Amino acid sequence: KPPQITLGIESSCDETGIAIYHSEQGLLAHQLYSQVELHAEYGGVVPELASRDHILRVLPLIEACLEEAQLGAQKITGIAYTAGPGLMGALLTGAAVARSLAFAWQVPAVGVHHMEGHLLAPMLEQTQPSFPFICLLVSGGHTMIIRVDGIGRYRLLGDTLDDAAGEAFDKTAKMMNLGYPGGPIVSNLALQGNTDRYKFPRPMVDRPGLDMSFSGLKTFALNTWHAAQKTDAPQDLPQTQADICRAFELAVAETLTIKCKRALEQEGLNRLVVAGGVSANREIRAQLDALMAKRKGETFYPRLEFCTDNGAMIAYAGAQRLAAGQHNGLDFSCQPRWAL
Numbered sequence: 001k002p003p004q005i006t007l008g009i010e011s012s013c014d015e016t017g018i019a020i021y022h023s024e025q026g027l028l029a030h031q032l033y034s035q036v037e038l039h040a041e042y043g044g045v046v047p048e049l050a051s052r053d054h055i056l057r058v059l060p061l062i063e064a065c066l067e068e069a070q071l072g073a074q075k076i077t078g079i080a081y082t083a084g085p086g087l088m089g090a091l092l093t094g095a096a097v098a099r100s101l102a103f104a105w106q107v108p109a110v111g112v113h114h115m116e117g118h119l120l121a122p123m124l125e126q127t128q129p130s131f132p133f134i135c136l137l138v139s140g141g142h143t144m145i146i147r148v149d150g151i152g153r154y155r156l157l158g159d160t161l162d163d164a165a166g167e168a169f170d171k172t173a174k175m176m177n178l179g180y181p182g183g184p185i186v187s188n189l190a191l192q193g194n195t196d197r198y199k200f201p202r203p204m205v206d207r208p209g210l211d212m213s214f215s216g217l218k219t220f221a222l223n224t225w226h227a228a229q230k231t232d233a234p235q236d237l238p239q240t241q242a243d244i245c246r247a248f249e250l251a252v253a254e255t256l257t258i259k260c261k262r263a264l265e266q267e268g269l270n271r272l273v274v275a276g277g278v279s280a281n282r283e284i285r286a287q288l289d290a291l292m293a294k295r296k297g298e299t300f301y302p303r304l305e306f307c308t309d310n311g312a313m314i315a316y317a318g319a320q321r322l323a324a325g326q327h328n329g330l331d332f333s334c335q336p337r338w339a340l
């Protein structure tokens, strides 16, 4: 069987990610353009601006990828694009380019679920998890605990009932005027934070089951911040912000760790995969690593740059789908909401 070379296109939100994956040689090239600066002044992603910017970036990034891989376009054997979930206009931009190129190059195209891309991102690393495993998928839009028995064989065990973990990081940063996206900002400030000053709740850990809730933590942070602004001297407020970030981050990390431990016990598994933007978080990784060391189990993460949105994970997931004989016809559609 000749090797398959898949071009991956990710455009679901505010990053344009393009990559080329070779079925035998692995990842050949990946390029990313982040729109963070474009949206920063609005404190969040503006959908229409996102779509327009993807239009400008997709083709030049594809050309850059082909050049990086030193490949002619005629070598591409299939195209994968993110078909959802995400912002409709942004998704359609990537899908239309993917579909058009596939038509011009006479190769199949397949629409990929964005969260399946995240879930499979650790497969791009040197040591790969074998099936079955538990996956903690934590991003700006999702917080899910999934039992994974193979590619396409996913069983949702736990979900957030309200905000995603990343969303809670983003909102906590926003209400203290710290900027966007909040995850890395809160996490960096937390390094200077005092661990003992505030104790935040660990939502839903006393209840059985694997569901989670993060909107209460964000409100707890807001109330703590408002109270501190009345009592603290103005010159002490930056330290207070760091202390709140530290307490918030510890609460999210411990809550996720308790739920992962419970999922592993329930399913009788000892392999944990952690993926999605929030899996870049230092404290969360430290607590999960400690849990798995104690259990003598294994933990797998994507490399840091593939935790957040990227084209490599879409190229990889799409390559698996195409290898299984799946592809979409000439008509294409995107699904802004789409269960995994």
Ligand code: KG4
Residues within 6 Å of the ligand: 013, 118, 138, 139, 140, 141, 142, 165, 166, 167, 169, 170, 181, 182, 183, 184, 187, 276, 277, 278, 279, 280, 281, 282, 307, 308, 309
């Ligand atoms: O996976 P991703 O790039 O996009 C979605 O599919 O949502 O995840 C973005 C999310 C944002 O909420 C961002 O604040 C969060 O991941 N994030 C982090 C860190 N880096 C990114 N959260 C906590 N700690 C981090 N280091």
Ligand code: ZN
Residues within 6 Å of the ligand: 114, 118, 139, 140, 276, 277, 308, 309
């Ligand atoms: Zn994502």
